[in-house]
Amino acid sequence: MSEVVKGKNIMVTGATSGIGLELARSFSSKGANLIILGKDEEKLDELYDEISIHGGKNLIIKSDLKELDEKGAIQISDEIKKYYGNIDGLIHNAAILGNLTRIEDYQSKTWDEVLQVNLTSSFLITKHLLQLTSSSNEARIIFVSSRVSNNGKAFWGAYSISKFAQRGLAEILSEETEVNKNIKVFTLDPGATKTKMRFAARPSEDQDSIKTPKDLIHCFEWFFSDESSLSEKVHFKYSDFHLPKDAT
Ligand SMILES: NC(=O)c1ccc[n+]([C@@H]2O[C@H](COP(=O)([O-])OP(=O)(O)OC[C@H]3O[C@@H](n4cnc5c(N)ncnc54)[C@H](OP(=O)(O)O)[C@@H]3O)[C@@H](O)[C@H]2O)c1
Structure with missing residues (x-):
C-alpha cells in the first residue's frame, strides 16, 4: 500500500496541524509531491523544510480559508497548474470547530466563519481545481468528515451543519464526475483522534485513550489504491478499515 501515492501530486488543506500534518509527513515520505495549504506561514515553512528531505516536488499555498473567495481559488488553481500541470489528489481536511453551544446562543459571526x-x-x-484532475489517471477528492455529519446532535451547531453539507457536496460531486472514470470522490469520518481540535471539543477526555493521526494513514492510502477505483461507496469511516480489537 505504501507505493500508492508515489509520484502523485496531492494537496492537503490544513496541513500544519493534527491529521493534515501527519498526512503531509507520511505521504511525502512515501514519494508524493505535496501541496501544503495552511494559514500560518511559519508552520508552512517549517513543514516544507521537513518534507523536502524526501526529494518530492512540494509547494506551499498560504491561504486563510476564512478569507478565501473565487479570485483566491482561481489563483491557487493557476499556481498549481503552472507548477505541476495536473493534480492527483485533493484532501479537504482543514476545519474549525466554532462554538459548542445551543443554537439560541450561537454567534452568527462564528456561524459564518465555520461554514x-x-x-x-x-x-x-x-x-477551480477540478479542471486540473482531467489529465490524472486516477484522481481522488477526499473530504474529511465527522460523526456529526449524519445526525443532528445538540450543541454541535455550525460545525455539524458544515459536515452535513460537505457530505452532500461529496455525493453531488461523485454523481457529476461519474462519467469521468478517472475521478473518485470519498469522505472519511476519522473518528476520535488525538489532535488540538479533539482536545478543544472534549478537554476532559483521556487523550492517551484515543488513536493518533498516524493510525489513520492507511485509510487515506486506500483511497489512492486500485481497489478504491471499483468502490461504489462514497462515505467511509475509520472502522471500515479497522477490525475492533476483539474481532479476530
Ligand atoms: N480529531 C478528531 O477527533 C476529529 C474527529 C472527526 C473529524 N475530524 C476532522 O478532521 C479534520 C482535521 O482536524 P484535526 O482534528 O486534525 O484538527 P486540527 O489539529 O485543529 O487541524 C485543523 C487544521 O485546519 C487548519 N485551519 C483551521 N482554520 C484554517 C483557516 N482559516 N485557513 C486555513 N487552514 C485552517 C489548521 O491550521 P493551523 O495549523 O494553523 O491551526 C489545522 O492545520 C477536520 O476536518 C475535522 O473536522 C477530526
Whole structure:
C-alpha cells in the first residue's frame, strides 16, 4: 500500500496541524509531491523544510480559508497548474470547530466563519481545481468528515451543519464526475483522534485513550489504491478499515 501515492501530486488543506500534518509527513515520505495549504506561514515553512528531505516536488499555498473567495481559488488553481500541470489528489481536511453551544446562543459571526472554512472554501477550491484532475489517471477528492455529519446532535451547531453539507457536496460531486472514470470522490469520518481540535471539543477526555493521526494513514492510502477505483461507496469511516480489537 505504501507505493500508492508515489509520484502523485496531492494537496492537503490544513496541513500544519493534527491529521493534515501527519498526512503531509507520511505521504511525502512515501514519494508524493505535496501541496501544503495552511494559514500560518511559519508552520508552512517549517513543514516544507521537513518534507523536502524526501526529494518530492512540494509547494506551499498560504491561504486563510476564512478569507478565501473565487479570485483566491482561481489563483491557487493557476499556481498549481503552472507548477505541476495536473493534480492527483485533493484532501479537504482543514476545519474549525466554532462554538459548542445551543443554537439560541450561537454567534452568527462564528456561524459564518465555520461554514466558510469547513464548506465554502472546499467548494471554491474543488470548483477551480477540478479542471486540473482531467489529465490524472486516477484522481481522488477526499473530504474529511465527522460523526456529526449524519445526525443532528445538540450543541454541535455550525460545525455539524458544515459536515452535513460537505457530505452532500461529496455525493453531488461523485454523481457529476461519474462519467469521468478517472475521478473518485470519498469522505472519511476519522473518528476520535488525538489532535488540538479533539482536545478543544472534549478537554476532559483521556487523550492517551484515543488513536493518533498516524493510525489513520492507511485509510487515506486506500483511497489512492486500485481497489478504491471499483468502490461504489462514497462515505467511509475509520472502522471500515479497522477490525475492533476483539474481532479476530
Ligand atoms: N480529531 C478528531 O477527533 C476529529 C474527529 C472527526 C473529524 N475530524 C476532522 O478532521 C479534520 C482535521 O482536524 P484535526 O482534528 O486534525 O484538527 P486540527 O489539529 O485543529 O487541524 C485543523 C487544521 O485546519 C487548519 N485551519 C483551521 N482554520 C484554517 C483557516 N482559516 N485557513 C486555513 N487552514 C485552517 C489548521 O491550521 P493551523 O495549523 O494553523 O491551526 C489545522 O492545520 C477536520 O476536518 C475535522 O473536522 C477530526
